[in-house]
Amino acid sequence: EAQVTQNPRYLITVTGKKLTVTCSQNMNHEYMSWYRQDPGLGLRQIYYSMNVEVTDKGDVPEGYKVSRKEKRNFPLILESPSPNQTSLYFCASSPPPGVNQPQHFGDGTRLSIL
Amino acid sequence: DAKTTQPPSMDCAEGRAANLPCNHSTISGNEYVYWYRQIHSQGPQYIIHGLKNNETNEMASLIITEDRKSSTLILPHATLRDTAVYYCIALVYNQGGKLIFGQGTELSVKP
Numbered sequence: 638e639a640q641v642t643q644n645p646r647y648l649i650t651v652t653g654k655k656l657t658v659t660c661s662q663n664m665n666h667e668y669m670s671w672y673r674q675d676p677g678l679g680l681r682q683i684y685y686s687m688n689v690e691v692t693d694k695g696d697v698p699e700g701y702k703v704s705r706k707e708k709r710n711f712p713l714i715l716e717s718p719s720p721n722q723t724s725l726y727f728c729a730s731s732p733p734p735g736v737n738q739p740q741h742f743g744d745g746t747r748l749s750i751l
Numbered sequence: 752d753a754k755t756t757q758p759p760s761m762d763c764a765e766g767r768a769a770n771l772p773c774n775h776s777t778i779s780g781n782e783y784v785y786w787y788r789q790i791h792s793q794g795p796q797y798i799i800h801g802l803k804n805n806e807t808n809e810m811a812s813l814i815i816t817e818d819r820k821s822s823t824l825i826l827p828h829a830t831l832r833d834t835a836v837y838y839c840i841a842l843v844y845n846q847g848g849k850l851i852f853g854q855g856t857e858l859s860v861k862p
Contacts, residue, residue, distance in 0.1 A: 641794070668848050680795070680852040687848075695849060727794050734848035737783060742794030 639664045643728050643743035650718060651751050658713045658746050660728030668731045669711035670740070673697065673724040680727065686711055687733065718750045755839045760857045763833075769826040771856050773839030776820045784815060785842055785850070786824045788835040795838065795852070798824065829860045 641662045650656055662669065670685040672695075682695030686705040700722055702714040711730075715722060725747050729740040756774040763769040775784065786798040799806055799813045801822075806813045812825040826833055838855040 670848060672850075674792075679854065680850070682849045685848060725792055729794075729850075731848065737800075739785065739787075739797035739800060740848070740850060741797070744794050745792060747792075 641743035649749040660711045662730040666730040670729045672727045723750045757856045763829045769829040771824040774821045775841040778841045782841045785840045787838045790835040834860045
């Protein structure tokens with residue numbers, strides 16, 4: 638089954654404790670992206686990757702890092718999490734954007750930073 | 752990206768067609784219209800997309816006006832499981848593949 642898998646699904650942690658949210662897709666997609674969703678603000682793009690070793694900032698990249706060492710994985714790293722990063726996070730993947738195919742989303746990761 | 756405007760909420764009776772409108776009056780010639788939905792806080796689910804012609808798939812139909820300034824998503828026989836927030840997005844895939852989700856339409860399907 639084609640899917641985007643995020644882990645963990647839920648996490649409560651404390652300010653400053655580094656954490657990584659993993660994202661893996663099994664569709665051999667070149668493009669991957671991270672979004673965060675907050676009440677009243679909708680979904681906003683954090684980072685995206687056009688292919689292995691190619692990443693770029695989205696609209697709200699501050700406080701986040703990403704890496705794309707393999708095609709299937711696109712982890713989101715919070716080096717020093719803060720309470721304003723409490724949010725619902727989604728990973729998405731698709732063929733290259735120019736191919737005009739839809740993005741597939743994971744089920745989400747709910748982070749609470751205390 | 753073109754701005755899209757949708758009604759904040761709509762109701763539909765179970766078994767009836769749900770017609771969700773979207774205005775995108777500033778859409779340009781190469782901007783596709785995409786529809787996604789989000790059930791509770793699950794990941795957004797792709798429904799359908801189109802450029803000029805009307806489109807149909809197993810989930811829905813998409814009707815795009817000739818001037819491409821508006822479109823309508825049609826769920827032909829709405830069920831309770833179709834209760835969700837529906838997003839209409841007009842997008843050119845040359846800005847990092849970013850999807851700009853507006854506030855969407857909260858569709859409530861009632862028995």
